[in-house]
Amino acid sequence: MTAPPRPALTTRAPGKINVCLFVGGTDGRDDGRHELVSVMQAVDLCDEVTVAAADADRTTLDGPAFAGPNIADAALAAFRARAGVTEPVRLRIAKAIPVAAGMAGGSADAGAVLRLLDAHFATALGDDVLRELAAGLGADVPAQVRPGRVLATGAGERVEDRERVPAYGVVVLPHPAPLSTPDVYREFDRLGLARSAAALTALEAQVRAAADLPDVLVVNDLQPAAISLCPPVAANLDRLRAAGADLVLVSGSGPTTLGLTRDPAAAAAVAAGAGPDAIVAATVTDPALAAVRPA
Ligand SMILES: C[C@](O)(CO)[C@H](O)COP(=O)(O)OP(=O)(O)OC[C@H]1O[C@@H](n2ccc(N)nc2=O)[C@H](O)[C@@H]1O
Numbered sequence: 001m002t003a004p005p006r007p008a009l010t011t012r013a014p015g016k017i018n019v020c021l022f023v024g025g026t027d028g029r030d031d032g033r034h035e036l037v038s039v040m041q042a043v044d045l046c047d048e049v050t051v052a053a054a055d056a057d058r059t060t061l062d063g064p065a066f067a068g069p070n071i072a073d074a075a076l077a078a079f080r081a082r083a084g085v086t087e088p089v090r091l092r093i094a095k096a097i098p099v100a101a102g103m104a105g106g107s108a109d110a111g112a113v114l115r116l117l118d119a120h121f122a123t124a125l126g127d128d129v130l131r132e133l134a135a136g137l138g139a140d141v142p143a144q145v146r147p148g149r150v151l152a153t154g155a156g157e158r159v160e161d162r163e164r165v166p167a168y169g170v171v172v173l174p175h176p177a178p179l180s181t182p183d184v185y186r187e188f189d190r191l192g193l194a195r196s197a198a199a200l201t202a203l204e205a206q207v208r209a210a211a212d213l214p215d216v217l218v219v220n221d222l223q224p225a226a227i228s229l230c231p232p233v234a235a236n237l238d239r240l241r242a243a244g245a246d247l248v249l250v251s252g253s254g255p256t257t258l259g260l261t262r263d264p265a266a267a268a269a270v271a272a273g274a275g276p277d278a279i280v281a282a283t284v285t286d287p288a289l290a291a292v293r294p295a
């Protein structure tokens with residue numbers, strides 16, 4: 001019997017923002033990572049990832065290069081091991097999400113590779129199994145299997161879909177110096193900022209009670225650590241505030257900063273005021289944005 005033809009498929013891999021990122025300690029975990037309570041929200045600043053059948057495995061990247069292995073290849077290896085498929089594929093990534101900027105660009109690509117491969121090989125593993133595979137690739141990856149709005153707990157690996165809220169404008173202000181995520185968590189520890197387990201539990205209850213977070217819960221606990229390692233981050237927050245953003249915060253582990261506008265149409269004016277490097281985006285409310293489509 002001949003094997004079925006494998007379709008060439010493509011999907012958008014949206015970057016994420018942490019609308020809130022509450023961080024506890026590492027006690028009680030055997031992986032040394034920190035307990036989190038975070039609402040992760042997809043934004044329409046996207047990489048594009050494509051899979052096609054090939055004679056040999058090959059991954060190509062259009063956009064800014066980075067050193068070291070591509071997490072997309074780790075996603076392919078994890079998928080292969082679980083699904084038992086061996087046919088080679090070509091993966092192509094067109095990068096638009098700033099690299100090492102705290103917007104989970106690599107995690108977005110890895111999540112996209114998992115959902116593409118599940119469709120390409122018609123393996124129907126489904127979101128739960130893909131999220132399990134994703135957890136082995138990085139704390140941010142499970143949330144990127146089905147990008148939208150999720151509540152992430154544990155070290156980020158326990159993910160629940162959340163109700164989508166009206167779109168916000170998002171102004172993304174990158175900073176050229178990359179910040180390493182482990183360094184930022186280490187600085188967070190050095191500054192003694194970990195929340196107690198009881199405080200995290202209380203915050204999780206508050207976050208669960210509110211589909212659209214009130215302003216007081218739009219908090220990134222890693223922000224002081226990112227500013228401590230990269231002081232210009234504070235000036236970038238001031239730039240966004242002065243340009244009229246309703247809320248400003250550091251994105252994930254930084255150094256990218258974000259200005260949120262309740263009116264998505266207001267983001268363009270905020271970006272213009274913040275400087276030529278500012279990127280206009282919006283939160284994603286339509287699941288079709290990251291659908292798998294024929295390439
Ligand atoms: C800052 C965030 O982007 C917020 O969503 C994530 O917490 C980071 O997610 P990520 O980059 O996918 O992180 P991973 O690749 O799993 O971990 C990188 C490193 O970050 C630190 N790390 C990460 C997640 C976590 N909950 N606690 C940690 O201490 C650890 O030093 C870990 O070795």
Ligand SMILES: Nc1ncnc2c1ncn2[C@@H]1O[C@H](COP(=O)(O)OP(=O)(O)OP(=O)(O)O)[C@@H](O)[C@H]1O
Pocket residue numbers: 066067068069070071072093098099100101102103104105106107109110140181252253254
């Ligand atoms: N497909 C990929 N895209 C971007 N970076 C990748 C990719 N694969 C591996 N990397 C490596 O991962 C590092 C972190 O990149 P990424 O853009 O995901 O950071 P980040 O946005 O800070 O992540 P997070 O928000 O999940 O902590 C990069 O410096 C790069 O070496």
